[in-house]
Amino acid sequence: MDDIDNSDPSGSHPPRHATVAGVFDGPPVPAPGVCADFRPGTPDLSLFPRAAWAAAQRTVLAGLPHGALGYPDPRGLPVLRAALAALLARRRGVVADPDRLVVCSGVAQATTLLGTVLRARGHRAVGVEDPGSPEHGRLFAATGLDTAWLPIDAEGLRPGPLAAADVRAVVVTPAHQFPSGIAWSAERRGMLLDWARAVDGHVLEDDYDGDFRYDRAPVGALQGLDPERVVYTGSVSKSLAPGLRLGWMVLPEALVDEVVERKRTMDLGHPALDQAALAHLVTSGGYDRQLRRCQRAYRERRDALLAALARHFPGASVTGIAAGLHVIACLPARYGPPARFVERAAGAGVVLRPLEEYGTARPADGAVRLVIGYAHLAPSVIAEGMGRAAEALGGR
DSSP, X not given: OOOOOOOOTTOOSXXXXXXXXXXXXXXXXXXXXXSEEOOSSOOOGGGSOHHHHHHHHHHHHHHOOXXXXXXXXXXXXXXXXXXXXXXXXXXXXXXXXXXXXEEESHHHHHHHHXXXXXXXXXXXXXXXXXXXXXXXXXXXXXXXXXXXXXXXXTTEEOHHHHHHSSOSEEEEOXXXXXXXXXXXXXXXXXXXXXXXXXXXXXXXXXXXTTTOXXXXXXXXXXXXXXXXXXXXXXXXXXXXXXXXXXXXXXXXXXXXXXXXXXXXXXXXXXXHHHHHHHHHHHHTXXXXXXXXXXXXXXHHHHHHHHHHHHHHSTTOEEESTTBSSEEEEEEOGGGOOHHHHHHHHHHTXXXXXXXXXXXSOOOTTOOEEEEEEOTTSOHHHHHHHHHHHHHHTTOO
């Protein structure tokens, strides 16, 4: 991603940087001398179930009819759409009709598809969470849509700014807000849906890590509360690997035909063999086993991170720990300012990102707020990285 000038005096856009990682970004590229790269958004790619995936490919290739190797249905293979609909209903509470489910190249393509449809319908802007993933804005910009950055608080989108914004569509991460880690309250979920109905609008729900819950009951998908106003999106990027480029969107009936037509003209459909392999993995129980395996590994790494923070940064508070693949750590002002902290940690081979790079807010308390990803790092690397960062700050 290109560097972006952050000098806008209005402060209306969150700062963005070439190395900010988020919901859609690929794995951090190791640099010479880097001990630990804590940028969020990356799973442990070594957990990819190579044997199970290879077995699924062999099985489906042996039984796939010749006709299935032609141009596929732009919505996706019927067998995969049926498997995903059942999976999403069971695990996430999604109201998923296979005929309203479109297989796509991850949430990034789903966002772009929706953006092109909204633009054709006369939309000029889309609301996005602040703080949030800069990638949402970039993807909508590629379709000709502006973005309105809407502030969140501890419960979700703030009602006032949403009502005042000149938008009829928003993209949100309500189950585990990125990057703050909050789960939206029931009141704010209801408020957002009431807003969507009042303005005849739509909500894009990015359920980017909805399968990973550690210390709390799963938070159901927003889509289950109003399938006609919410576009639900997800992918296997965190559960299997982003390189598979396999994701899905569950659409309101009113948007299906337009999105499917855009998908057809964009790429003539998704690769049939990969779709069939994923369908087999889901229906055979292999995908559930993979999720349990990842859950165990990521819980262990989260616990290692919490222990390392408590040991090396006394007085730090941590939020967003009950779910997902990252946490927010708030360090006392004595560790600041944030830019100095990040710079000195980098000098010790530790890559960290401040929360301020994901939004417009600049709290005046001087605390250092960090967005720390841990899923892709072994517990030993997490411990060493936090230790080096503390040493770089003089052990304060």
